[in-house]
Amino acid sequence: MSVILGSTQRSDLAExxxxxxxxxxxxxxxxxxxxxxxxxxxxxxxxxxRLILDGVPIARASMHFQTNHPQWRGARILWNAGMEEAAITTFAYGTETTPQFLNSPLNEVFSGADEVRQSFEGMAEGKAKYGLYEELRRDGITDYVAWPMKFTLDKLHIVSFATDRPGGFSDEHISLLKDLLPALTIVTEIRLKNIMARTLLETYVGPHASEQILAGATTRGSGATVSAAIMICDLRDFTALSDLWPRDDVIELLNGYFDALSEPIEKHGGEILKFMGDGLLAIFPLAKPDACANLLLAIQEGQAAMELLNAENREKSRPMLGYGVGVNVGDVMYGNIGSRKRLDFTVIGPAVNVASRLETLTKELKRPVLLSKAFVDMLGSDVSLDSLGSYPLRGLGAPVDVFALRSGTADRR
Incomplete structure (x- = not known):
């Protein structure tokens, strides 16, 4: 069957x-x-x-995803002709309620439209329906189209294309792009689910443990011996706090405390393996030569952040938060422990037990941070420390020599 094409379409096809x-x-x-x-x-x-080389005049392409991320509601991948790499932008929770999003073609698609298309040729300045349209018109775009990418169980994401070709996209251009949409959706869903799996694992078990699990460390008992500096932290009087304050206030206080201590740990190369109620367990692998110094730096920055947090709590008439930190160094068993169907990727061993007992000892000695002699010897740097003597630790053999940061503040208990 013959098809009659316009002169512009014939030119495109000939090329x-x-x-x-x-x-x-x-x-x-x-x-x-x-x-x-x-x-x-x-x-x-x-x-x-590839499409440009095949004669489809794409000047702009974007993808918009809803994500399962603790910080980001969604992400956009944006490419303009001439760019070697696409630009990736993340969007915080709440973006979906802003006027910028609500007054956009993306909202039309998320609200159920099967296609959103707009030509800009002949459009007067300031007459565009959406702010995005006005930006595209000013950039010389002549035609814009957006379609939903429907993933499994109707999870909805968006792809869009734009052109600066006089006359916009031809019917054949649009037909070709729509024919590619199912394959693009499948290919994209596979990658996005891989990203989500990695993100969820990193969120709940940390980046190193997530790499181990994704690499196949999923059987009970699988793991390795790792030399690491170990840090265990616990919030003081959390039981009383949770009894006396409303739930939402307690959660906000707890999140502020974890932010203050966790961000320096991650910044300086530590890995938080787990949050244990009002406590946390983190390691700094000794594969990095500055691991012990980095752990100490993370503690000092965490203390400064806790001072700022408590100043805010004071202004809001909320309770001051005290904490205890126990630090040790040694070999730990790093891997999967648990029941046949429910595993925990964590560290165990005598070195972990010493760090835990030192954290408990902070309550008795009224010092917020206690360090073992083994850690201090490996630290080997000029740090102002107080030697507090030797202490027997519950369940352990010989007493342990204990040190505290000289600049440490008193434990608020």
């Missing part, structure tokens, strides 16, 4: 070959040749560049 070949070529690439590419942004860039 790029037949559309069936283009469809098959790009489709084959999406399905068969992207299997070794982990990142969605690279796929979007490569696909857009």
């Amino acid at each position: 790029s070959g037949t559309w069936p070949i283009q469809r098959r070529r790009t489709l084959d690439w999406l399905v068969n040749e992207t299997r070794n590419e982990r990142f969605i942004d690279n796929i979007l860039v490569a696909m857009s560049q």
Whole structure:
């Protein structure tokens, strides 16, 4: 059957070959040749560049995802013609209620539209329906289209394309892009679910443990011996606090306390293995030569952050938060422990027990941070410490020589 095409369409086809070949070529690439590419942004860039070579005049492409991330509600991948890499932007929770989002073509798609399309040719300045449209018009874009990408169980994400071609996208351009949409959706869903799995694991077990689990360390007892500096921290009088204050206030206080101590740990290369109610367990692997110094620096920055937090609590007539930290160094068993069906990726061993007992000892000695002699000897730096003598620790053999930071503040108990 013959098809009558306009002069512009004939020109496009003459330059790029037949559309069936283009469809098959790009489709084959999406399905068969992207299997070794982990990142969605690279796929979007490569696909857009391929389509341009095939005569589809893409000037802009974007993908918009809803994410399962503790900080971000969503993310956008944006590519403009000429860019070697796409730009990735994250959006905080609450973005979906802002006027910028509500007055956008994305909201139309998330609200159920199967397609949103807008031509900008002949559009007067200031007459665009949305702020995004006005930006695109000013940038010389002539046509914009957005479609939903429907993942498993109707999880909804968005892809959009724009062109600066006079006359906008032709019907054949739109037809080709829509034909690629199912394959693009499948390829994208696989990568996004991999990202989500990694994100959820990092959120709940930490980056190093998540790498181990994703690499196959999922059987009970699997693990390794790791030399590490160990830090155990506990909040003082949390039981009384949770009894006396409303739930939401307690959660806010607890989150503020964890933020103050956790951010310096992660900043200086430590890994938080778990939050234990009002406590946390973190390690600094000795594979890094400055592990002990970094742990101490994290503690000092955490103390400063706790001072600021308590100043805020004082202004809000909330209770001051005290804490105890026990620090030791040694070999730990790092791996999977638990029942047949429910595992915990953690560390155990005598070195962990010493750190735990030192944290408990902070209550008796009224010093917020206690360090073992083993840690101090390995620290080997000029740090002002108080030697507090030797103390027997419950369940352990010989007494342990205990040190405290000279600049440490008194434990608020």
